[in-house]
Amino acid sequence: MARTFQLEIIATDRVFFKGECEHLVITAIDGLLGIMAGHEPLVTCLPTGELKYMVNGEWKYAAISEGFIQVMPEKSVILADSCELPEEIDIKRAEEARQRAEEKLRQKQSIFEYYQTQAALNRAMNRLKISQKHFK
Structure with a gap:
């Protein structure tokens, strides 16, 4: 092998x-x-x-x-x-995306919009986690 x-x-x-x-x-x-x-x-x-x-x-x-x-x-x-890559992630932009998604989740949305917003929040949170965990 x-x-x-x-x-x-x-x-x-x-x-x-x-x-x-x-x-x-x-x-x-x-x-x-x-x-x-x-x-x-x-x-x-x-x-x-x-x-x-x-x-x-x-x-x-x-x-x-x-x-x-x-x-x-x-x-x-x-x-x-x-x-x-962690060093390619724009932390400020990812943080702004997280804040926008969290604010949008507080508003009344259709179920489709809710899932789209939740996916955007997941992407932003993942980018922040990876950049903080691995970028030195």
């Missing part, structure tokens, strides 16, 4: 990462998912969360929003709405 596998992380605005990876840990809809070379094939949805992947023995972290992952024994592909 190979030590590495090909990993592609594709966000709507760019190819975030493409290269060899030793280990991948990502939040899936039913919990944390750890992936190494030779993993059994699977496809699953990804909620907003943290992405952690090891390249050349070093862990790298990113904030990822909703998407999908396809895992094959030699390659994994992640398609996500957005993916950002």
Whole structure:
């Protein structure tokens, strides 16, 4: 079994990462998912969360929003709405987005608007968490 596998992380605005990876840990809809070379094939949805992947023995972290992952024994592909390194996150903008979403949640909304606002709040909170946890 190979030590590495090909990993592609594709966000709507760019190819975030493409290269060899030793280990991948990502939040899936039913919990944390750890992936190494030779993993059994699977496809699953990804909620907003943290992405952690090891390249050349070093862990790298990113904030990822909703998407999908396809895992094959030699390659994994992640398609996500957005993916950002901790140092790319604009903390002020994320904080403003959090405040806007919290204020909007206090207002009367349709169920559809409520779910959209809750998703926006989750994205903002995730970005803040990842930036504070991993940006040095």
